[in-house]
Amino acid sequence: MKPERVPGRYIREEDLRRLPGVIEYTPTARYSYSAGQALSEFLRGLKDGRILGKLCPSCRRVLVPPRVYCEFCFTPTTEWVEVTGAGRVETAVTSYIGAARERLEKPEIIGVIRLDAPGHAENSFDFAGLFHKLCGVTEDDVKSGRVIGMRVKPRWKPVHERMGSILDIECFEPLQPREVV
Amino acid sequence: MRVAVVGVGWYGFKPTVPELSFREMMFEAAVRAYEDAGLDPRRDVDAFISCQEDFWEGIAISDEFAPEPIGGVLRPTMTITGDGLQCVGQAYMMIKSGAFNVVAVEAHAKPSDIMSPQEIYEFSLDPNIRTLKIPNPLFQAGLDAVAYMRRSGASREHLAMVAVKNKVRGLLNPRASHSAKVTLDQVLDSKPVIHPLTRYEIAGFTDVAINVVLASEDVARRLGDKHVWVEGIWWATEVGTGAVEWHEWGRMPSMRLAALGAYKLAGVEDPLRQTDFSEVEDRFSYMELLSLEELGLGGGGAHRMLESGYYNPEGGYPVNPSGGSLSMGVTLEATGLSRLLEVVLQLRGEAGGVQLKDVRRAVVASWRGPPTYTSIVAVVSRD
Amino acid sequence: MKSNIFVKDKVAIVGAGLTLFRRRLLETPRELAWEASREALSSAGLTLKDIDCIVVGSAPDAFDGIHMKGEYLADGSGGFNKPVVRVFVGGGTGVMVPVVAWWHVASGLCKTVLAVGEEKMSHAYPHPQGVFAYIWDPILERPLGPNLIWIFALEMRRYMHVCNASKEDIALVSVKNKRNALDHPAAQAAAKITVDDVLKSEVLVWPVQLLDISPVSDGAAALVLASESVARRVTDTPVWVEGIGFTLDNTHWYNRDLAYPRYLEYAARMAYKMAGIERPWKEIDVAEPYDPFDYKELHHIEGLMLARRCEAPKLLKEGYFDRSGELPTSPGGGLLGVGNPIAAAGVMKVAELFWQLRYEAGARQVKKPVHKAVANAWGDLMQAGTVVVLST
Numbered sequence: 001m002k003p004e005r006v007p008g009r010y011i012r013e014e015d016l017r018r019l020p021g022v023i024e025y026t027p028t029a030r031y032s033y034s035a036g037q038a039l040s041e042f043l044r045g046l047k048d049g050r051i052l053g054k055l056c057p058s059c060r061r062v063l064v065p066p067r068v069y070c071e072f073c074f075t076p077t078t079e080w081v082e083v084t085g086a087g088r089v090e091t092a093v094t095s096y097i098g099a100a101r102e103r104l105e106k107p108e109i110i111g112v113i114r115l116d117a118p119g120h121a122e123n124s125f126d127f128a129g130l131f132h133k134l135c136g137v138t139e140d141d142v143k144s145g146r147v148i149g150m151r152v153k154p155r156w157k158p159v160h161e162r163m164g165s166i167l168d169i170e171c172f173e174p175l176q177p178r179e180v181v
Numbered sequence: 182m183r184v185a186v187v188g189v190g191w192y193g194f195k196p197t198v199p200e201l202s203f204r205e206m207m208f209e210a211a212v213r214a215y216e217d218a219g220l221d222p223r224r225d226v227d228a229f230i231s232c233q234e235d236f237w238e239g240i241a242i243s244d245e246f247a248p249e250p251i252g253g254v255l256r257p258t259m260t261i262t263g264d265g266l267q268c269v270g271q272a273y274m275m276i277k278s279g280a281f282n283v284v285a286v287e288a289h290a291k292p293s294d295i296m297s298p299q300e301i302y303e304f305s306l307d308p309n310i311r312t313l314k315i316p317n318p319l320f321q322a323g324l325d326a327v328a329y330m331r332r333s334g335a336s337r338e339h340l341a342m343v344a345v346k347n348k349v350r351g352l353l354n355p356r357a358s359h360s361a362k363v364t365l366d367q368v369l370d371s372k373p374v375i376h377p378l379t380r381y382e383i384a385g386f387t388d389v390a391i392n393v394v395l396a397s398e399d400v401a402r403r404l405g406d407k408h409v410w411v412e413g414i415w416w417a418t419e420v421g422t423g424a425v426e427w428h429e430w431g432r433m434p435s436m437r438l439a440a441l442g443a444y445k446l447a448g449v450e451d452p453l454r455q456t457d458f459s460e461v462e463d464r465f466s467y468m469e470l471l472s473l474e475e476l477g478l479g480g481g482g483a484h485r486m487l488e489s490g491y492y493n494p495e496g497g498y499p500v501n502p503s504g505g506s507l508s509m510g511v512t513l514e515a516t517g518l519s520r521l522l523e524v525v526l527q528l529r530g531e532a533g534g535v536q537l538k539d540v541r542r543a544v545v546a547s548w549r550g551p552p553t554y555t556s557i558v559a560v561v562s563r564d
Numbered sequence: 565m566k567s568n569i570f571v572k573d574k575v576a577i578v579g580a581g582l583t584l585f586r587r588r589l590l591e592t593p594r595e596l597a598w599e600a601s602r603e604a605l606s607s608a609g610l611t612l613k614d615i616d617c618i619v620v621g622s623a624p625d626a627f628d629g630i631h632m633k634g635e636y637l638a639d640g641s642g643g644f645n646k647p648v649v650r651v652f653v654g655g656g657t658g659v660m661v662p663v664v665a666w667w668h669v670a671s672g673l674c675k676t677v678l679a680v681g682e683e684k685m686s687h688a689y690p691h692p693q694g695v696f697a698y699i700w701d702p703i704l705e706r707p708l709g710p711n712l713i714w715i716f717a718l719e720m721r722r723y724m725h726v727c728n729a730s731k732e733d734i735a736l737v738s739v740k741n742k743r744n745a746l747d748h749p750a751a752q753a754a755a756k757i758t759v760d761d762v763l764k765s766e767v768l769v770w771p772v773q774l775l776d777i778s779p780v781s782d783g784a785a786a787l788v789l790a791s792e793s794v795a796r797r798v799t800d801t802p803v804w805v806e807g808i809g810f811t812l813d814n815t816h817w818y819n820r821d822l823a824y825p826r827y828l829e830y831a832a833r834m835a836y837k838m839a840g841i842e843r844p845w846k847e848i849d850v851a852e853p854y855d856p857f858d859y860k861e862l863h864h865i866e867g868l869m870l871a872r873r874c875e876a877p878k879l880l881k882e883g884y885f886d887r888s889g890e891l892p893t894s895p896g897g898g899l900l901g902v903g904n905p906i907a908a909a910g911v912m913k914v915a916e917l918f919w920q921l922r923y924e925a926g927a928r929q930v931k932k933p934v935h936k937a938v939a940n941a942w943g944d945l946m947q948a949g950t951v952v953v954l955s956t
Contacts, residue, residue: 036204
């Protein structure tokens with residue numbers, strides 16, 4: 001039976017700590033990312049409580065988040081278009097762990113929101129959308145699938161707390177019955 | 182089947198490009214390259230390769246950001262962690278295999294976004310070497326410079342002369358942001374940063390995105406007569422960065438092996454006679470001389486040839502007529518593509534203020550920089 | 565793309581080798597690469613002197629804890645005074661390694677290539693998950709403090725919703741692959757488990773639970789590829805690389821429907837076209853779809869067009885993908901069973917098909933006769949598809 005030999009020596013974490021010559025090293029890697037033309041304007045919009053997209057003159061789709069090019073047509077995008085921020089939940093999950101796999105005290109619900117934006121066909125494969133936290137929905141809504149397709153809108157942070165960041169949106173929350181955005 | 186460069190495009194060549202994100206720079210370079218080639222990336226390009234490295238980008242899987250700005254979405258797109266010329270080498274193989282007609286190669290650098298470049302260089306050292314806490318992680322360049330001088334008989338002045346030649350020449354090149362009017366005395370009187378190299382002899386950083394489109398012979402001929410042939414390209418790694426003690430100090434065997442491979446593919450036996458000029462590695466002053474020796478362009482000693490003015494733009498064999506990296510800056514993984522770009526523009530007669538007369542064939546050579554011992558060499562020509 | 569009749573040199577795999585896959589190995593990354601390389605070379609009856617070129621694959625530098633990891637791994641992978649390149653398409657790297665090695669040989673520029681995948685995730689401390697904090701868009705995504713599993717859970721949830729697949733349906737993949745791995749000598753996570761065990765395991769990001777995921781691993785895997793003339797000389801049973809394919813979808817993963825792996829279908833179509841395969845669901849005998857998560861195997865079976873959309877869960881339940889089934893998938897145990905040292909895991913999948921096609925897999929050998937096989941890997945922000953089609 002192949003493979004005939006599988007070299008390698010397993011060690012347990014406790015044993016690793018006891019080995020001579022273990023080097024602990026934390027790299028220093030700091031960056032100041034340039035947001036660029038498209039995202040700078042987008043972030044300024046968030047500060048004003050507005051979600052901005054950019055129009056592709058070729059396929060007529062409004063791209064959110066905005067980019068200076070439409071990656072499908074390879075065309076520079078043109079006009080800025082504000083979208084309402086309302087949309088439908090495309091998919092959602094409940095996280096019980098944080099970024100470093102630590103258990104969270106209170107689980108978080110995260111989703112992808114398909115935003116109402118001009119130029120996209122209903123249920124199209126590609127759409128305008130954002131990745132964000134969801135509030136006002138329960139773990140059970142996620143499990144049962146009730147959350148998928150739910151109409152939501154952004155809940156904004158108070159004006160004085162906004163910094164021009166994706167976190168200026170606190171989360172997306174369900175629209176009230178008959179609420180129009 | 183021959184392989185040609187059919188289009189080039191770039192954006193930046195400035196110490197900082199604050200107005201655009203790296204993705205937007207990539208887009209601007211790509212648009213220009215496809216326009217130069219007369220190709221539509223969404224229809225005419227069979228594959229896309231980006232040369233990049235995670236810690237230069239500040240993103241752990243930076244490959245994610247490669248496809249959109251270069252037209253590679255839902256198309257064969259990949260990344261190689263290497264100098265841009267290594268990507269050109271992959272494109273060369275892909276076209277030679279017969280399975281691809283047109284391949285676009287991209288590399289970019291936004292060192293102005295990196296707040297801790299020295300520390301990132303340190304992170305590229307073997308963990309055992311890191312524990313030595315050597316103050317400057319580029320120390321290997323100093324060791325090689327000293328060993329090279331000792332072996333070849335080149336003096337401090339020879340190294341400084343490289344810096345003067347390239348820094349001053351760059352004043353004629355709009356892409357050479359680090360060019361300067363310097364004198365030999367200014368270089369020699371400056372304090373060494375890494376002994377024996379002074380600040381004038383260590384290239385600074387530059388932001389840029391470069392895109393190069395390669396195509397098979399039939400496509401190249403159909404597109405017109407701007408194409409430049411890649412007659413041969415090869416690369417080699419001498420040793421891994423975990424085994425620097427095996428490196429042959431004062432030499433660059435990877436450059437020698439890469440050159441032998443490229444010359445063999447191009448049918449070049451005597452490069453000094455059979456090629457007209459070269460753009461070679463010069464991120465440290467000594468590297469220009471050492472590269473020339475390893476490339477077989479050193480005659481009876483590269484430093485003596487330099488002293489005689491043979492490598493000057495108006496000399497017998499111009500070297501780095503663009504001003505080289507010392508003038509244009511280190512563009513991280515786009516460094517090799519900067520050299521190739523300058524050669525393509527020269528051969529097409531589009532090099533403006535740095536244009537040489539009657540050049541037909543050139544050598545392009547790049548090294549991945551410390552602490553690596555990987556080099557890439559190409560022979561490029563026009564009809 | 566042109567059909568492979570124009571390709572200059574036919575390319576074969578003539579050797580394969582693996583190290584042990586474990587949560588933590590004593591060997592350094594270079595040593596792991598060397599061990600796997602040595603096994604691959606000796607299985608082909610070759611030495612490093614016979615190798616022209618090296619292709620290395622490894623995922624984020626942050627795992628092994630060294631910037632420019634390819635340069636570090638070079639000599640461990642046999643890259644001593646030889647041409648070396650490192651490929652990197654995130655988790656898709658493992659299968660991209662033989663793809664890139666393919667054109668090294670097909671171009672006629674290298675007669676033999678050593679293709680190595682290595683990953684040492686145990687270096688990242690306290691947990692390799694921390695490394696994944698840096699894969700995101702630094703402006704739009706990283707501020708949300710995402711965990712990598714979030715996005716895969718989002719994809720799984722969408723797949724479950726659109727295909728009406730249950731957690732139980734999906735858990736069967738984990739049960740099958742961990743069982744298959746019981747016969748794999750390198751396996752880290754082989755186990756006899758039930759659907760119930762999966763459903764009772766720690767909930768990480770619902771719907772993803774601990775046993776839905778492949779483990780964190782150290783390990784390396786290597787292949788030797790050769791041109792037809794060399795292959796015929798060194799072995800009676802070369803395995804031909806008949807097709808290669810690769811695709812990247814857009815970076816804006818939250819701007820597309822995650823229910824279907826479009827990136828993989830595009831890559832697979834490229835590889836099948838090259839291999840002259842028109843009906844993969846009939847022509848492929850055995851497959852190694854990439855399975856870092858259990859739902860991903862089903863997703864990828866559909867993307868590889870081995871089953872219709874949303875049909876994979878039903879076929880799985882019927883035993884269609886078992887070792888004794890009509891189209892065995894991950895007969896070696898896949899990533900869920902053998903382990904997931906990222907780039908090495910993809911190479912391991914291709915190695916498994918190499919052994920299956922040569923009838924050398926012993927207890928893991930599938931019951932049906934095999935002639936054509938396909939493997940894929942996947943990576944980045946759910947956007948990279950890499951595919952190879954092999955045949956005897």
